[in-house]
Amino acid sequence: MSKHNKRYLSYLWVLLAIVVLSISAVGAQDESPLIVATQIDDVITLDPARSFETTNLTVQHATYDTLLEIRSDDLNTIMPGLAQSWEVSDDGLVYTFRLYEGTTFASGNPLTAEDVRFSWTRLKNIKGNPSFYVDAVASVEATDELTVTVTLSAPTPAFATIVTAPALSVLDSVLAKEHGATDAEDADVTDTANDWLTQNSAGSGPFILTSWTPLGEITMVRNDNYWRGPATLSGVTLRQSSDATTSLQLLERGDVDIYEDIDKDLAAQVQANADLQLVSGQTLNLTYLAISPDAKFELPLSDALVRQAIAKSIDYDGIINGLLSGYADRPPVILPLGVAGSDPSKRYERDVEGAKSLLAEAGFPDGFEMTIYAGQSSSAGIPNETLAAKIQADLAEVGITASIDLRPNTDFLTAYRAQELPFLFATWTPDYLDPSMWSDYFSYPDSGPAARILLNLPELAEIATQAAAESDPAAREALYVQYQDLHVAQASFVPLFQPQQLYAMGSNVQGFVYHPVYSMDFYAMSKS
Amino acid sequence: MLFRYVLRRLILAIPMMLGISLVLFLIYNIVQVDPLVMIVGERALDKPEIVDAAIRKWGLDRPIWEQYITYVLNMLRGDFGDSFLTKRPVVDDLVAFLPATAELALSSLAFATLMGIPLGILAGVKHRSRIDKSLWFVSLLNASLPPFWTGLIFLTIFYFYLGVAPGPGRLDPRMTAPERITGLFTVDSILAGNWAGFVSALHHLMLPTLILGGFTLALVLRVTRAAIIEEMRRDYIRTARGKGLSERRTITGHALRNVMIPLVTILGLAFAGLLSGAVMTETVFEWPGLGQYLVKAAVNLDYPAIQGGTLLIALFYVVVNMIVDILYGILDPRVRYG
Numbered sequence: 001m002s003k004h005n006k007r008y009l010s011y012l013w014v015l016l017a018i019v020v021l022s023i024s025a026v027g028a029q030d031e032s033p034l035i036v037a038t039q040i041d042d043v044i045t046l047d048p049a050r051s052f053e054t055t056n057l058t059v060q061h062a063t064y065d066t067l068l069e070i071r072s073d074d075l076n077t078i079m080p081g082l083a084q085s086w087e088v089s090d091d092g093l094v095y096t097f098r099l100y101e102g103t104t105f106a107s108g109n110p111l112t113a114e115d116v117r118f119s120w121t122r123l124k125n126i127k128g129n130p131s132f133y134v135d136a137v138a139s140v141e142a143t144d145e146l147t148v149t150v151t152l153s154a155p156t157p158a159f160a161t162i163v164t165a166p167a168l169s170v171l172d173s174v175l176a177k178e179h180g181a182t183d184a185e186d187a188d189v190t191d192t193a194n195d196w197l198t199q200n201s202a203g204s205g206p207f208i209l210t211s212w213t214p215l216g217e218i219t220m221v222r223n224d225n226y227w228r229g230p231a232t233l234s235g236v237t238l239r240q241s242s243d244a245t246t247s248l249q250l251l252e253r254g255d256v257d258i259y260e261d262i263d264k265d266l267a268a269q270v271q272a273n274a275d276l277q278l279v280s281g282q283t284l285n286l287t288y289l290a291i292s293p294d295a296k297f298e299l300p301l302s303d304a305l306v307r308q309a310i311a312k313s314i315d316y317d318g319i320i321n322g323l324l325s326g327y328a329d330r331p332p333v334i335l336p337l338g339v340a341g342s343d344p345s346k347r348y349e350r351d352v353e354g355a356k357s358l359l360a361e362a363g364f365p366d367g368f369e370m371t372i373y374a375g376q377s378s379s380a381g382i383p384n385e386t387l388a389a390k391i392q393a394d395l396a397e398v399g400i401t402a403s404i405d406l407r408p409n410t411d412f413l414t415a416y417r418a419q420e421l422p423f424l425f426a427t428w429t430p431d432y433l434d435p436s437m438w439s440d441y442f443s444y445p446d447s448g449p450a451a452r453i454l455l456n457l458p459e460l461a462e463i464a465t466q467a468a469a470e471s472d473p474a475a476r477e478a479l480y481v482q483y484q485d486l487h488v489a490q491a492s493f494v495p496l497f498q499p500q501q502l503y504a505m506g507s508n509v510q511g512f513v514y515h516p517v518y519s520m521d522f523y524a525m526s527k528s
Numbered sequence: 529m530l531f532r533y534v535l536r537r538l539i540l541a542i543p544m545m546l547g548i549s550l551v552l553f554l555i556y557n558i559v560q561v562d563p564l565v566m567i568v569g570e571r572a573l574d575k576p577e578i579v580d581a582a583i584r585k586w587g588l589d590r591p592i593w594e595q596y597i598t599y600v601l602n603m604l605r606g607d608f609g610d611s612f613l614t615k616r617p618v619v620d621d622l623v624a625f626l627p628a629t630a631e632l633a634l635s636s637l638a639f640a641t642l643m644g645i646p647l648g649i650l651a652g653v654k655h656r657s658r659i660d661k662s663l664w665f666v667s668l669l670n671a672s673l674p675p676f677w678t679g680l681i682f683l684t685i686f687y688f689y690l691g692v693a694p695g696p697g698r699l700d701p702r703m704t705a706p707e708r709i710t711g712l713f714t715v716d717s718i719l720a721g722n723w724a725g726f727v728s729a730l731h732h733l734m735l736p737t738l739i740l741g742g743f744t745l746a747l748v749l750r751v752t753r754a755a756i757i758e759e760m761r762r763d764y765i766r767t768a769r770g771k772g773l774s775e776r777r778t779i780t781g782h783a784l785r786n787v788m789i790p791l792v793t794i795l796g797l798a799f800a801g802l803l804s805g806a807v808m809t810e811t812v813f814e815w816p817g818l819g820q821y822l823v824k825a826a827v828n829l830d831y832p833a834i835q836g837g838t839l840l841i842a843l844f845y846v847v848v849n850m851i852v853d854i855l856y857g858i859l860d861p862r863v864r865y866g
Contacts, residue, residue, distance in 0.1 A: 035701045041824065044614050127581045129568055135575070188581055194615075211705070214614070214624060215816035215824075216697070219704065239701055240814050245680065246696055249688040255695050410829050414562045417573060447574045 033221070033235030034509070034527055036520070037247045038260035040240050041215050047197035048169040049122055052129035054429070055218070055238065057166045061518035062220055062236060064169030064203030067097050067116065067148070068160055072513045072521070075433055076340045078160050082111065082170060082204070083148075092155030092471055097163075099146040105172040105204045106223040113142035118173035118183050120150075125187035130167035133431070157471045158434035165432045166518060172202040206231040206523040215240050220522075232526035251276065251504055257527060258505040258512070260519070264325040264381055270504040277507050280327060280500040281514020284336045286438075287379045287427045289314070289391070289494040294454035297422040300368050307491035309358035311348040313398040319390055320497050323382045331498040333487040334442045338516065340473070341435045341480025346488050347495065355398040367399030373424040374404075375412035380427070380499030387425065387496075416452050425496065433517065435480050439464040442493055443483075453492060460486045534850060541846040548842050549603065549835060553596050556831040563588065563829070567612050586612070599835075608836035613828050618836035621821065626840075627711025628698060629810070629817035633802035634712075635733050636741035641795065644745040648752025649779060649787075655757050663753075667746035675739050679812030682735050693735050696814040700728045736813045740806050744798045751794050755787040788859050796852035797845075804841045 042053040048060050067083040083097040103111040117140045124134045136156040141149045152159060162168065171181070179202075180192030201209035204227060207220040217239040224230050239256070241247040244263040250256045252273065262270065262278075270278045291307045300306045320328045331337050332346035359365060372391055374384045388404045395402045402423075407415065415421055428449070430437045441448025443464035445456040463486065467479035487493060501519070505512060511525040564573065567582045583589050587598065602609060608618035651660040686693035698713050699705060706716035706725050714733070717725035759765060760783060768778045805819025818837065825833035 032702050050615075127578055129578065131578060132575045188585075213705065213816055214621075215820050216814075217701070237701055239697065240816070241696070242811065242814065243680070243696075246683060246812075246814075249683065250695050253688060253691070253695065255701060408827065408829075410565055410827075413565045417562070417565060441574075451574070 032527075033219075033237050034233045034258070034522065034525065035237045035239060035256045036258045036260055037241035037250050037256040038238050039242060040218055040238050041242070043212065043214070043218070045194055045198045046201070046209060046212060046218075047194050048119075048167055048171065049126045049130065050128040050194060051167075052431075057518040058238070058520050059201075059209060059218055059220070060166035060169050060203075061205070061515075061520075062207040062522050063201035063205040063209050064166065064171070065103075065205050066164050066166065066168055066170070067099075068163045070161070070164045070433055070517075072515045075338050075516065078164065081164070082116075086160065088160075088471075092157065092469075093152050095150040095152070095159060096143075097148040097150070099148070100227075101146060103204060103227040104225055105175065105202070106208045106225055107172050107175050107202070108225060109172050109174050111170060111172075111204050111227075112145050113148045114145075115170050115173045116140070116148045117142045118176075119171045120168060122171070122181060122183035122187055122191065123167060125183060125185055126191055127188040130165075130431075133162050133165055133167050155469055155471070157469065157476065158432070158436045161432050161434035164517075167431075169203060169205075172204070175202040207236060210235075226523075228523075231523045233522055236522045248504065251506070254506065257509050258503060258520075260501075260503055261381075262502045262504045264327050264502065266504075267325060267327065267502055275507055276504055277509075279503045279505065279512055279514065281503070281519070282329065282338060282516065283429075283499055283501050284338060284433065284516040285380070285427055285429045286331055286334065286336050286498055287387075287425060287496045288334070288449075289423070289425050289496060290421075290449055290453045291492050291494065292419075292422040292453035292455070293490070293492050294419075294422070296454070299370055299422055300362065300364050301370065301422055303362045304489070304491060305358045305362035306364065307494075308348075309355040309362070309398060310395065310400070311491045311494045312351045312355035312358065313394050313400070314348070314391065314494065314496065315350055315394050316348075316496065317350070318394075319387070323386060323390065324380060324497065324499060327500040327502060328380065328497040329500070331495045333484055333495055334493050335435050335438050335480060335484060336430075336495075336498045339433060339435050339438070341467070341477045341483075343481050343484055346481070346484035348488070348491075352397055359398060359400075365399075367401060369401045369403075370423055371403050371405050373412065373415070373421045374406050374426065375409035376406045377409050379425070380497070384425075391425070416449075419452055419454055422453070430517070435476075436464075436468040439468055439480070439483060442487075449493070455490075455492050457486070457490060460490065530854065534854075537846070537850045537853075541843070544846070545839055545842060546600065548839060549600065550596070552831070552835045552838055553599065556829070556834075557592055559829065563612055563831070586610075603839075608839070609832035611825070611830050611833040611836075613825060613830040613833065618832050621833060622818070622836060622840055623711075625805075625816065625818045625821040627708075628815055629803060629805045629819065631698075631712040631714065632733065632736055632740060632806070632809070632815060632817065633799065635737045636744055636802055637795065637799050639737050639741035640744035640748050640798070643741075644748030645752050645791070647745075648749040649756055649784070651749065652753040652756025652760065653779065655753075655760075660753070663749065667749045670742040670746040674808065675743065675806065676808040676812050678742075679735070679739050679809060682739060683812070686735060694728070694732050696812065698729060698732050698815065699725065700732075703728055736809050736815060739812075740802065740809045744802065747794060747798060748791065751790055752787055755790050756783060759783040759786050785859065789856065792852055792855050792859065796848045796855075800841075800844045800848040803844045803848075 040055045043055050045051045046056050046059055066081045069079045069081040071079055082099055082103060084100045086095060086097045088095055105111055120134055120140045124131055136152045136154055138151045138153045143149045176193055179196035182191050184190055199212055206223055206226045208223050210219045210221055212218045217237055219237050221235040222231050244266060247259045248266055251259045267278055270276045291301050293302050295302045316330055329337055330347060332343055335342040372388050374388055378384055379387055384406055392402045392404060442450050443460050444450055463479060463483045467476055467483055470476040470479055508528045515521060568578055587595055611618050611621055614621055647663055651663045654660050687695050703725060706713060706720045706722055709716050709719050713729035714726055717729055765778060765783060768782050805817050805822060807819035807823050810817045810819045822837045
């Protein structure tokens with residue numbers, strides 16, 4: 001080897017040494033917060049009056065408080081939050097909330113009825129995506145320092161449940177106004193607090209938002225002034241982690257404490273690892289088939305017998321056990337398990353022979369041809385392609401020949417909304433836990449999925465209205481049972497499954513309980 | 529001279545940018561997707577007040593030509609409109625996502641140049657030797673293996689099994705990001721005097737740089753090698769050797785100067801490409817950069833963001849090409865700005 005080449009080689013060795021040294025250098029660690037590997041790429045804003053995605057619910061639950069709360073252990077009971085008590089007038093139009101004394105925001109400012117008035121009025125006037133929560137609210141008044149009086153424009157028994165939604169969080173009005181927040185009538189153009197509220201919180205919750213890096217991470221630190229006493233965790237970091245294998249590697253190496261929404265395929269691997277624990281939570285999400293009864297599509301689907309035949313042809317258990325490794329439940333039509341009024345018996349069972357005879361009765365003994373539409377995404381972790389193929393195979397067993405048309409999600413939603421799709425599957429996720437969250441959207445010819453498949457059934461609409469307005473809980477449940485009977489006979493919405501959400505975490509994480517709206521409650525958690 | 533040349537090149541970029549924006553605008557209007565689905569979300573579509581407010585805010589009730597003219601006028605003021613998806617000004621989004629990409633692009637370019645040129649010279653000088661052949665094989669491997677695959681394999685080996693490299697992300701998750709000055713974590717950590725942060729940021733750059741830079745390295749290596757082989761046969765090299773110059777002086781003082789011309793072209797284009805965001809590498813390493821942002825925008829048909837991002841990338845190419853042209857003049861006095 002010549003002298004020159006030796007020189008080049010030594011140059012390369014130096015470079016290599018730099019590479020190796022930097023690879024083996026290890027960064028120092030500070031006091032460790034709870035780190036969650038999850039998908040935060042849905043976040044657009046963290047302003048409670050503007051955000052309408054999923055991750056924001058977890059963050060807002062940690063950084064703000066609501067007047068009332070629904071806790072994980074009992075989804076049908078409303079508990080006090082910032083309000084120690086509340087009353088509803090006999091006509092159901094006036095709600096009076098009495099706040100606890102001495103609660104303060106993380107800033108140290110006292111929390112008063114004025115802050116509630118400000119927050120809810122602002123939510124309404126911003127006319128953002130979550131503003132419809134307060135559609136029924138005619139006015140909010142701070143009657144005195146600790147009393148809030150809300151007047152509704154129509155009786156809305158779901159209102160107390162709506163008050164538990166993170167969108168109705170109470171903001172520190174003094175702090176928020178300093179950063180451009182306003183509750184004025186024209187807040188949709190004059191409110192300039194969005195940028196600030198996306199990087200900071202103005203709440204009274206157990207944690208304080210300190211940063212959001214889009215597609216990166218969301219960081220929160222403990223609020224030492226929390227009115228219920230400070231949390232155990234020093235802070236929480238939600239970090240973006242889209243690849244399932246990498247997320248599990250992060251967890252196994254101890255770089256994250258919790259891996260949210262773990263792939264069902266990886267569940268067995270977690271259970272086999274003694275250092276990890278697997279926790280499942282029942283979501284209130286519903287993956288459903290929608291079958292339009294409308295004649296304009298010129299398909300046999302307009303015949304109720306055909307729709308019932310389809311409902312009988314689906315191999316529900318096969319989908320749950322085969323595609324979801326058993327981590328899902330079979331919900332009734334259309335209220336998921338866990339919601340008041342949900343009756344598990346109001347569902348369809350697989351019966352291939354029964355389906356065939358229904359088809360024959362309807363005049364299609366040899367089946368017919370149709371198309372399955374869906375978005376190019378996934379349902380509870382199953383690629384929609386796979387789910388569509390399973391449905392296609394099930395339909396083939398009763399003689400129906402279905403082709404599959406998967407479209408980019410935006411295109412799919414555009415066509416669904418334009419009432420162009422006669423047969424599709426999609427997923428419905430709730431924002432609050434009142435049954436009207438479903439009945440408002442699956443019953444009326446001018447609202448939600450019902451409108452999109454041109455479902456126009458006056459009896460269904462009528463009973464949905466009655467049930468939503470009924471304030472006696474028992475009578476309300478009875479009405480919802482009747483409501484589900486009508487859905488079963490109609491067979492325009494056929495629930496496929498209600499997925500469970502799986503969490504893998506280190507065995508040192510304690511106090512984790514799943515909640516179907518905000519998923520994690522960091523206040524109750526600790527790390528040893 | 530130079531100033532007038534740069535100015536003229538920049539002015540010429542304006543009609544090009546307008547052309548690109550027009551094409552993008554027309555494509556969007558042919559696709560016929562309802563932007564409201566994205567702006568207000570599935571649920572709120574049934575609420576007329578919310579939908580009306582959105583239509584007014586985003587100017588969707590105005591004719592297409594008017595939307596385009598407004599767009600161009602705003603663009604000339606540096607306002608690319610608001611992203612449908614993030615609801616924030618596109619310029620703010622691009623400014624937020626660019627530094628992560630820039631940091632990775634710079635480190636990849638540095639890696640590719642510092643490793644690629646010497647290796648290329650070595651391969652060229654030792655033309656057809658065993659070293660040359662093995663380097664050729666490695667660079668072929670580098671250029672043909674998909675980064676999402678090598679990325680996952682590298683993470684599994686170096687992070688998961690060996691523990692010598694950090695996991696995905698730009699910084700140790702237990703650390704707080706340095707206060708944003710340039711947006712480059714390495715630079716900002718140093719400016720803040722945070723040594724541990726600097727080390728962690730550098731450490732996190734390693735694997736993605738190896739993957740992304742490895743691709744460029746292969747390119748640089750092959751171009752350098754080919755050029756060196758070509759140059760070493762020339763008369764002036766024989767003259768230099770004849771004068772009694774050492775082999776090292778012959779290569780670094782004479783051959784390398786001529787090799788730099790094709791190399792600068794390649795490096796310029798590679799750098800513009802790296803700045804446009806490496807989607808796969810960014811995804812595997814959870815790198816919150818431009819590539820991920822633009823893919824998300826494309827999937828959601830967020831056209832203000834697509835338009836702004838595409839124009840920014842076009843601008844990178846214009847500027848990089850201009851710098852390359854200027855470098856030509858410096859490297860080769862025969863090239864002058866006509």
